[in-house]
Amino acid sequence: MNVERISCGILADFNAEPLVDLLRNDGLYPGIEASLAPPGHVLQALIELRERRWRQHPDLVVVWTRPETISCFRSLLHFEPVASEVLLEQVDQFADLLIAASTHVGCLLMVTWSLPWYRRGLGLLSMRGEFGWAHNLARMNLRLAERVHRNPKVYLLDSAHWLSRVGAEANNPKLWYQGKMAFSLEVLQEASAEIKAAVCGLAGLSRKLILLDLDDTLWGGIVGEDGWQNLRLGGHDPFGEAFVEFQEALQALTRTGVLLGIVSKNDEATALAAIDNHPEMVLRRDDFAGWRINWRDKAANIVDLVSELHLGLGSVVFLDDNPAERSRVREALPEVLVPEWPANQMLYTQALLEMRVFDRPAVTGEDQTRVKTYASDRERRSLQRSFQSVTEWQAALGLVVEAAILGESNLLRATQLLNKTNQMNLKTRRLTQSEFLEWSRQPGHAVFVFRVSDRFADYGLTGLASLQEAETCAQIADFLLSCRVLGYGVESAILHFLVEQARRRGRKELIAEYKRTERNAACLSFFDTVSGFRRDGDTFRWDAPDRCALPEHITLRLCGVSPCAPQHLEAAHGLAAASSLSE
Amino acid sequence: MSNAPNPASAEVAECVRRSLHQILEVKGRRPAFPLPDSTVLIGTSDALLDSLSLVMFFAELEQELQRRWGVSVDLFAGTGLEDNDNAAETLGTITDGILGLLSDHGGVSGTATERGLP
Numbered sequence: 001m002n003v004e005r006i007s008c009g010i011l012a013d014f015n016a017e018p019l020v021d022l023l024r025n026d027g028l029y030p031g032i033e034a035s036l037a038p039p040g041h042v043l044q045a046l047i048e049l050r051e052r053r054w055r056q057h058p059d060l061v062v063v064w065t066r067p068e069t070i071s072c073f074r075s076l077l078h079f080e081p082v083a084s085e086v087l088l089e090q091v092d093q094f095a096d097l098l099i100a101a102s103t104h105v106g107c108l109l110m111v112t113w114s115l116p117w118y119r120r121g122l123g124l125l126s127m128r129g130e131f132g133w134a135h136n137l138a139r140m141n142l143r144l145a146e147r148v149h150r151n152p153k154v155y156l157l158d159s160a161h162w163l164s165r166v167g168a169e170a171n172n173p174k175l176w177y178q179g180k181m182a183f184s185l186e187v188l189q190e191a192s193a194e195i196k197a198a199v200c201g202l203a204g205l206s207r208k209l210i211l212l213d214l215d216d217t218l219w220g221g222i223v224g225e226d227g228w229q230n231l232r233l234g235g236h237d238p239f240g241e242a243f244v245e246f247q248e249a250l251q252a253l254t255r256t257g258v259l260l261g262i263v264s265k266n267d268e269a270t271a272l273a274a275i276d277n278h279p280e281m282v283l284r285r286d287d288f289a290g291w292r293i294n295w296r297d298k299a300a301n302i303v304d305l306v307s308e309l310h311l312g313l314g315s316v317v318f319l320d321d322n323p324a325e326r327s328r329v330r331e332a333l334p335e336v337l338v339p340e341w342p343a344n345q346m347l348y349t350q351a352l353l354e355m356r357v358f359d360r361p362a363v364t365g366e367d368q369t370r371v372k373t374y375a376s377d378r379e380r381r382s383l384q385r386s387f388q389s390v391t392e393w394q395a396a397l398g399l400v401v402e403a404a405i406l407g408e409s410n411l412l413r414a415t416q417l418l419n420k421t422n423q424m425n426l427k428t429r430r431l432t433q434s435e436f437l438e439w440s441r442q443p444g445h446a447v448f449v450f451r452v453s454d455r456f457a458d459y460g461l462t463g464l465a466s467l468q469e470a471e472t473c474a475q476i477a478d479f480l481l482s483c484r485v486l487g488y489g490v491e492s493a494i495l496h497f498l499v500e501q502a503r504r505r506g507r508k509e510l511i512a513e514y515k516r517t518e519r520n521a522a523c524l525s526f527f528d529t530v531s532g533f534r535r536d537g538d539t540f541r542w543d544a545p546d547r548c549a550l551p552e553h554i555t556l557r558l559c560g561v562s563p564c565a566p567q568h569l570e571a572a573h574g575l576a577a578a579s580s581l582s583e
Numbered sequence: 584m585s586n587a588p589n590p591a592s593a594e595v596a597e598c599v600r601r602s603l604h605q606i607l608e609v610k611g612r613r614p615a616f617p618l619p620d621s622t623v624l625i626g627t628s629d630a631l632l633d634s635l636s637l638v639m640f641f642a643e644l645e646q647e648l649q650r651r652w653g654v655s656v657d658l659f660a661g662t663g664l665e666d667n668d669n670a671a672e673t674l675g676t677i678t679d680g681i682l683g684l685l686s687d688h689g690g691v692s693g694t695a696t697e698r699g700l701p
Contacts (some may be wrong), residue, residue: 017635018639024611181638181639185639
């Protein structure tokens with residue numbers, strides 16, 4: 001999905017014209033050109049989409065209907081008795097239609113059903129099973145969510161959140177009767193922002209790193225003056241409690257793959273003593289991917305730290321209570337997101353949680369343990385300092401690279417990697433899960449994934465490469481490696497693997513065409529330094545009869561990948577299931 | 584309405600313009616400010632608003648008047664602007680209409696000419 005040129009269709013059973021305008025004009029990234037199906041023709045439009053009768057297949061379809069779309073629920077609104085199973089059957093039919101229609105679009109976002117706030121459902125009755133509006137509405141939304149749960153193309157957006165944010169102004173009967181607008185402009189503004197956040201999340205553009213100031217940001221008080229024992233953190237203190245909750249919210253984000261770092265003007269030993277020793281600290285040293293605690297300019301420190309973590313500045317959010325520091329970083333590093341930050345510390349958690357820059361379609365095992373790999377990276381660097389040479393150090397790491405074929409069990413993570421990797425990335429292709437799956441299934445295409453581990457950590461699935469075969473040669477369609485394992489020789493191991501596949505397949509040449517972006521110079525540099533490649537402009541050619549050495553310090557294991565190329569390519573086309581990929 | 588607020592007419596005019604600006608921004612139009620009273624809102628080919636935008640503008644304006652001064656006026660109902668054939672034609676006439684409604688609620692200080700707008 002190319003976020004710069006997204007085509008979007010909106011299907012709604014109310015007048016959603018202002019949403020089309022907002023998606024284009026609200027100033028948030030990315031601007032989306034949307035078109036609107038005639039109001040009230042949602043089911044017909046979905047059927048036409050399912051049957052490929054739309055003139056164009058949009059990248060994105062947003063479906064937003066009132067719950068009355070489900071005819072049984074309409075009866076419920078008239079307090080007519082409805083059998084629960086019939087109601088849910090209608091929801092199932094609607095969900096099936098969404099899923100079927102989604103096969104012809106990049107992604108389908110369905111907005112959950114809601115009722116206007118003034119529809120109380122007679123209070124006591126509302127959460128009762130038989131006639132309860134709120135009860136049945138919740139069941140319908142839950143059923144819909146369960147139905148599409150495993151579908152990689154259909155996602156639900158929670159409208160209840162938007163409505164509660166807007167409050168009583170969310171629904172205005174005058175707008176409905178005068179303009180068939182089911183929701184106020186404020187709700188549509190929320191919707192537009194959420195749709196864009198979802199698009200960014202699906203495209204892998206969510207922010208990855210939060211850099212935090214310490215004094216009066218992570219805790220209350222100045223550690224260098226007050227001492228860590230006297231910081232406002234926890235205890236019977238409203239501000240202390242607020243800081244603890246803020247830290248808990250940050251820690252929770254790390255479990256979804258977001259990294260934390262510290263950029264603070266402080267004495268490092270003093271600050272780290274607070275982090276290590278304060279009994280109410282939620283975040284400890286291992287919760288941070290890295291830090292720069294010194295008296296240097298914060299913008300310079302951010303550049304330095306982000307480089308160490310192999311990330312781009314565009315993946316960073318910087319939080320600081322000091323407006324002058326925020327202004328400085330905003331001015332020096334425009335790619336870094338520097339949100340205005342509340343003056344009242346009790347509002348920090350709210351400010352963090354309402355940010356729309358960490359959205360993602362799924363959380364993988366790698367996401368959940370990412371921060372640990374950075375902690376182990378510090379140990380690894382510490383080990384490096386104890387060795388005389390890089391070769392000795394690399395040998396001591398005990399690096400293992402496991403190659404496997406793209407399968408159902410690793411598709412999610414592989415797609416995430418494809419869409420998030422910038423630096424060591426040959427082509428920087430961006431595809432949705434289903435687009436990637438479709439591509440991998442085409443004849444002559446094969447996708448391989450690579451897990452990396454060493455004595456300190458299991459980095460998880462951090463490498464990906466794909467081949468596209470022509471008559472006499474094999475083209476490398478993707479060659480990418482997470483920045484977390486750059487510099488250990490893993491890229492050379494993957495290249496060795498690809499050359500072997502091309503050789504065994506009888507291809508005379510392995511071709512890598514480098515596609516330049518603003519951020520993938522590291523990839524060009526790697527291909528440039530591999531002896532054995534002939535370079536012609538941005539095209540690198542390897543004579544496949546020649547072997548490509550596997551780095552001595554790396555053990556390469558094939559998991560379900562036969563060294564015999566024809567077999568593995570067949571398996572790749574069939575997308576071998578996880579169970580068949582065991583060693 | 585003995586406790587009714589007493590907004591100055593200039594404040595009301597600014598409130599009307601702010602609500603209008605918000606609707607125009609949604610449409611991707613950002614006119615140079617201040618818009619003159621003679622700005623045609625609806626009814627001609629060069630009018631700023633279409634019918635749906637006018638509905639949204641009225642709804643937004645009602646909310647804004649409620650938020651700022653706690654005044655509940657109904658721009659859609661028979662007592663509001665809808666009955667007056669001319670009220671919604673230009674920015675000036677709608678502002679005057681709002682001032683009239685607020686005056687009925689017992690709370691506008693100053694006159695329309697004191698709005699200080701072109």
